[in-house]
Amino acid sequence: MKRSDIPSLDDLRAFEAVTRLGSVRAAAIELALTHGAISRRVSKLAADLKLQLLEPDGRGVRPTPDGERLALATSNALKGISTTLAEIRSPLTSPPIVLSCERSLAMRWLIPRLSDFQDRHPGIDVHLSTGGGPLDFVRERITLAIRRLDFPMDPDWTVTTLAAEAVGPVMQPDMAARFESGDYLALGSRTRPEAWQKWLATRPDIPPPRDIRLYDHHFMMLEAAANGLGVALSPQIIAADDTARGRLLAPVGFDADGTFYGLIQPKGNGPTEHAKALKKWIMQQA
Known part of the structure; x- marks a missing residue:
């Protein structure tokens, strides 16, 4: 069939609406036309095709077998056109990136820097998820993850090393004298309950504390130290901003513990x- 033999699209739209809705009146309302205009278009279509397309059905109409086949083909064609136009008119959007990061690292290091990435890439949507340890990328729909690499790595993962882990005591500046004399309370995290004992074993020059108190997370431990409650044994990366601003003091620096942070x-x-x-941005920041 030549394209010139294909009937008017307006006539086909009117006919498809009548068969779908079961009445000329309903089709007229949907297409914002008069009852007479719909009837004329359907009659013209039948005359052009030399086919009977509709037959009475009570107070309405229904398609003949030929009309039913034409109505189905027309409906499918109109749906295809509608879908294509929606895709053309709608801006293409990429799904958001889900970045998983350990809670304290996210709060003390990542979040304060993330606005820089958003300023550089305003069209990229990043969703931040907090969590630690092993990952299920599929179930949790994670795109990238930042972790301390202290658990087995899956062979189906790509791991990029970001920074070596280093830990050291941090405190309010006016706590330094008490730290040097051993008159201090050691603050640790329940995520690394043996950290103080392991660190003190490598630093015999440091006097042991009066006692050790554990907090649920490193960020809580750091806040306690910043408010004078004791001396926190902190990863360097999450204390970096506070020590740079002078909010916390690291009098003996930070010692590498043999582990690393990585991007997975x-x-x-x-x-x-x-x-x-x-x-790329995370690697530059780290």
């Missing part, structure tokens, strides 16, 4: 351009 992503089809941009 699943192997497979490869990261999107947005994920690549975020990964």
Whole structure:
């Protein structure tokens, strides 16, 4: 069939609406036309095709077998056109990047810097998820994850080392004299309950504390130290901003503990351009 043999799209739309809705009146309302205009278009379509397309059905109408076939083909064609137009008119959007990060690292290091990434890449949507340890990228729909690499790595993961872990005591500046004399309360995290004992074993020059008190998370421990409740044994990366501003003092520095922070992503089809941009930015920050 030549394209010139295909009937008017307006006539086909009117006919499809009548068959779908079961009446000329309902089709007229949907297409914002008069009852007479719908009837004329359907009659013209039947005349052009030399086919009977509709037959009476009580107070309404129903398609004949030929009309039913034409109505189905017309409906499918209109749906295809509608879908294509919606795709053309709607801006293409990428799914958000889900970045998983350990809670204290997110609060003390990542979040204060994340506005820089948003300023550089305003079109990239990053959702932050907090969590630690092993990962389930599929179930949790994670794109990238920042972790301390102290647990087994899955062979299906790509791991990029970001920074070496180093720990050291941090405190309010006026707590330094008490720390040097051993008159201090040691603050630790329940996520690393043996950290103080292990660190003191490598630093015989440091007097032991009166006692050790554990908090649920490193960020809580750091806040306690900043408010004079004791001396916190902190990872360098999460205390970096406070020590740089002078809010916390690190009088003996930080010692590497042999572990590293890494950026983890699943192997497979490869990261999107947005994920690549975020990964590059994280590596620059670290």
